[in-house]
Amino acid sequence: MIENFDMSLVDWSRAQFALTAMYHWIFVPLTLGLAFIIAIMETIYVKTGNPEWKKITKFWMTLFGINFAIGVATGIILEFEFGTNWSNYSWFVGDIFGAPLAVEGIMAFFMESTFIAVMFFGWNKVSKKFHLISTWLVAVGSNLSALWILVANGWMQNPVGMKFNADTARNEMVNFWDVLFSPTAVNKFLHTISSAYTLAAIFVIGVSAWYLLKKLNVPFAKKSIVVASVFGLITSLFTVMTGDNSAREIVRDQPMKFAAMEGLYDGSKGAGLVAFGIMSSTSENGNDNMKDFNFKLEIPNLLSYMAYMDGDAFVPGVNDVINGFTDNDGVVHPSVITKIEMGRKAIHALKTYKQAQKDKDANLAQTSLDELNENFKYFGYGYFDDPYNTVPPISITFYSFHIMVGLGMWFLLLFTLALLFVYKESIVSNKWFLRAAIWSIPLAYVASQSGWIVAEMGRQPWVIQDLMPTLTAVSNIDTTSVQITFFLFLTVFTGLLIAEIKIMLKQIKLGPNHGGH
């Protein structure tokens, strides 16, 4: 059936969505994290009454304002794409996402736009406490507005709490709480926002390090580094914890993704964790997606421990998921061939059901509906012929995962060293550290984007795990129009990014004594 799809259209639609989502995610994490750092700084100002902290707060608020303003509404583009390029997908999931995303829109609009005005215009016009409350509400509001879209993403990785309606071809929510509190959604939200906090902390440390290197605004920079390092240390530890929870959840619900993240082809008991690995350009098994390792540094038993908190537990590899396996909880995972057969039955049953309805054949309609419900769990597999088509791109998933984790470890060290050097009053003399801190700003973005690449490439070929492959989610539109809008977006978003960097750099050069906003 795969030959019935226009793969050029699918690839361009994916490229367009990836481009816009990745650009959107350049702006979002700094907003989410910097809002809390500013709120903490302002709290110190209100508590101590020290005007230095007011100056610090106002400076970071300026950079927050620039990032917020340039990034605002870049996510709307994704909604446009859902309606135009991904109409099958939007229809298929519409009843689950519609209401929560509308709530998000209203919440984000009222909470952020009301209190952000107080935050920027309210200095010396409203009371200190009311201003502080507004700043905290902007921080909470911006983070809450990220909740629903991340819950939606969690649902796509692990669809729960819904029932497929064969009459409307839509999934309908039957349990709101199952959707909201699914372990995937909870981990996704917490891991994403905590990583955003970490990114913002690195941003503050990096910019402050630049001042220290230039011997400008030294007390300001040191104070900023203290707040950002404590905040960053706590949030990065939390990121590690939620990442660990995510891994344990992924190995159960998306074992193929987990295998791809680790480049694990054949599972084993007491599996080792590849701490560092370089894949070769060839593969002995003849599958281009499953490259051999030229070199790998493996820590024995750690992968089993990470996945099941048991160093001797069995961790399935790509071939185990393809051939079927029984996991450590005793759950039998059928082979992909079996899933393909069930998927084909489900697709056929849906087709027969609609025809039976047209023919007013109630018995056939009921039999078909029963068959559909019985096999719906693997509906999406019915579009594939070769089981290996259900394997995500392994190299990119493996490398993205390891880049994300490796950089995460560096950030932990960075926060610890920053605190240590500030405590020993040697931060100004440690120029190598200051330079490393500045270079860590782009690295934080690399880590953040890598995380999303793991999440989204690692779950391919699915747009909704096991139910809807990416290739069936796209609208049947002209590929050329997708190509045109791809380059339009590339131009617009690149322009926005350049504008942001230029305005921010100018404000950073002017420094905190310029008076903020």
Next chain:
Amino acid sequence: MNELQTFSKALNQESLMKLLVTLKKIGVFYYEGFAGQKSWSRQVWLIIILKLFIMFFVLKLFFFPNFLKTKYTNDKDRGDYVIEQLTNPKK
């Protein structure tokens, strides 16, 4: 009765006056806020307006119509179309 009406009217007038004063305060708050902006703030407002114009009046209008809404007038037809796409995909 007359006294009650007069009292109620006075109360309403007082509430109305309070509301108008509050609204005026909010208006002045925003006016002074916008008027006292620094140059970076004016630059980002310009970018926001330009960006929203491109998004809603160029991209949305000319490049991003809602595929199913423009193709079909009711949900039944939209559902049938998606089922056809899912069960009988064609290039």
